[in-house]
Amino acid sequence: xxxxxxxxxxxxxxxxxxxxxxxxxxxxxxxxxxxxxxxxxxxxxxxxxxxxxxxxxxxxxxxxxxxxxxxxxxxxxxxxxxxxxxxxxxxxxxxxxxxxxxxxxxxxxx
Numbered sequence: 001x002x003x004x005x006x007x008x009x010x011x012x013x014x015x016x017x018x019x020x021x022x023x024x025x026x027x028x029x030x031x032x033x034x035x036x037x038x039x040x041x042x043x044x045x046x047x048x049x050x051x052x053x054x055x056x057x058x059x060x061x062x063x064x065x066x067x068x069x070x071x072x073x074x075x076x077x078x079x080x081x082x083x084x085x086x087x088x089x090x091x092x093x094x095x096x097x098x099x100x101x102x103x104x105x106x107x108x109x110x
Contacts (some may be wrong), residue, residue, distance in 0.1 A: 011049075012053060012056075012057060015048060015049070015053065015054065015057040016057045016060045016061050016064070017061075018048075019038070019054075019057050019058050019061040019080070020061035020064050020065060022038055023036060023038045023058075023061055023062065023065060023067075023080065024065060026038050030093060030097075031090050031093065031094060032090060033065065033066060034082065034084065034086045034087070034090045035082065035086065035090070035094060036062070036065065036067050036080075036081070036082035037079065037080065037081050037082065038058075038079075038080040039077055039078070039079055039080075040054070040077060040078040040080070041076075041077055042076040042077065044078075045076075045078055051073070051078070054078065055071045055078070058071050058078070058080045059071065061080075062080065062082065065082075066084075067082035067083075067084060068082060068083045068084045069081070069082060069083070070083050
């Protein structure tokens with residue numbers, strides 16, 4: 001039985017490391033670690049294992065990144081989100097980026 005527990009612990013640690021890497025890669029450097037999110041598809045979830053373990057590992061990975069992590073399952077996808085309060089300077093930067101993206105999209109469709 002202890003060998004099985006050790007195997008489960010190592011599997012969980014690898015899952016945390018993998019999720020942390022994916023979460024870190026999804027961050028935009030200009031937001032200085034804020035506005036973190038990762039969306040896992042149904043295929044990703046099947047590949048990674050039990051949903052309960054994935055959610056637990058995602059929360060652990062988020063804590064490693066300094067996030068206030070939360071997970072939400074919507075239409076077969078798992079959303080991993082950072083719910084920390086965002087500093088005003090980062091909010092303004094993100095708002096400006098959103099406005100610029102909407103302006104570009106509007107001009108392309110005229």
